Every structure is written in structure tokens, then in C-alpha cells.
């Protein structure tokens with residue numbers, strides 16, 4: 001029962017967050033890539049409510065939901081590697097607010113860009129740009145969302161690093177042209193080993209987006 005296991009899926013932006021967090025802390029773990037079509041008993045048993053990856057299993061105990069897992073990793077290994085969440089309660093609330101925004105707005109818009117057509121797709125593209133501009137404003141002139149240091153909000157957003165390519169491909173538009181500071185930030189994050197090793201090849205996300213598109217808008221299995 002001892003040790004750390006990750007129920008993982010290569011292109012999942014949520015699982016990518018956990019891979020980055022574990023790498024930043026230098027925590028050794030067993031990577032257990034899951035089949036999301038034929039879910040394993042381990043996955044269903046570990047996350048019976050949502051039956052989704054990622055799940056971190058620490059000494060036999062499952063922890064679900066990527067943002068909760070990243071916070072768990074931060075609290076469980078405080079003396080290993082950097083601290084992800086700011087110490088100041090206000091800054092911490094701010095980081096959590098924007099991470100929640102990423103899940104509610106960036107992820108959902110991305111789903112629509114991949115899965116819808118016509119007017120709905122065009123609206124999602126516009127919304128994606130305005131949401132990304134809000135994030136760019138939040139970044140300001142700092143190198144990272146965490147200020148000088150790469151932190152919780154950086155992990156929350158860079159997990160979509162390879163997916164931005166898929167959104168741009170599917171929408172035939174450029175998010176990065178509209179948000180040059182975000183592009184610089186993406187490149188800065190990719191210089192980090194923890195990030196570059198966790199992000200899949202953009203080709204894999206483009207290919208997976210094609211698969212999701214074929215499944216149509218009824219499917220809720222994304223990324």
C-alpha cells in the first residue's frame with residue numbers, strides 16, 4: 001500500500017498538472033496510464049463519483065480532482081521542492097480563483113472549439129481570446145503567475161500548453177497572436193524540465209481533438 005501512484009492519461013490537461021507538481025517536488029511515483037474507454041476497477045474504485053483521471057493514490061488512499069491533488073502534493077511534501085501556493089491568504093485566494101476560472105472558462109471554451117461548428121464555434125473562439133486576455137492581464141509583467149516563482153496558477157494553466165495548439169488548429173485561429181505575453185510565458189514554462197517532460201507532443205493533442213470531434217458534442221469525454 002505504501003508509495004505514490006498516479007492514474008494517468010497522456011493528453012489529459014488535468015493529469016498533466018499532477019505530473020508537473022510531482023516532478024517539481026521530486027516525488028517518485030508509479031505511473032499507471034488508464035484506458036478511458038474500458039475503465040479499470042482501480043480507476044472506478046478510486047474515483048467512484050466521477051470515474052475520471054487523474055487520481056493520486058498515496059499509501060493506498062485516493063485523492064481526486066487535479067486542483068485538489070496539486071494542493072495535496074504541496075501540503076504533503078512541504079520541504080521538497082518549491083511551494084506552489086502563495087503564503088499570503090489573499091494571494092492564495094486569488095490563485096485559487098483564477099485556477100477555477102481556467103477550469104470553468106478555458107477548458108469549457110476549448111471543448112466547444114473542438115466539438116461544435118458554425119456560430120457556436122465562432123462564439124467559443126471569441127470567448128477563448130477574451131478569457132486568455134483576462135489571464136494575460138492577471139499575469140501582468142511578472143515572469144510567472146506566481147510572481148518570480150512558478151506556482152499553483154502556472155501549473156493550472158500550462159497544463160493546456162499542448163492543447164492551445166489543438167484549439168488553434170481546430171479553430172483555424174491564433175490565441176497566441178492575440179496574447180503575446182502569454183506566448184512568452186508558455187515558452188518560459190516550457191524551459192522547465194518538469195513542464196517540458198509532462199507536456200505531450202502537440203501532434204498528440206491535435207490527433208486526440210480530431211477523435212473527440214468525431215465523437216460529437218454529446219460526448220463528455222474530453223482530453
Ligand SMILES: N[C@@H](CCC(=O)N[C@@H](CS)C(=O)NCC(=O)O)C(=O)O
Pocket residue numbers: 009011012013014015036051052053054064065066067220221222223
Ligand atoms: N475536474 C477534473 C476533470 C478530470 C477529467 O475531465 N478527466 C478526463 C480526462 S481529461 C476523464 O477522465 N474523462 C473520462 C470520463 O469522463 O469518462 C479534474 O480536475 O481532475
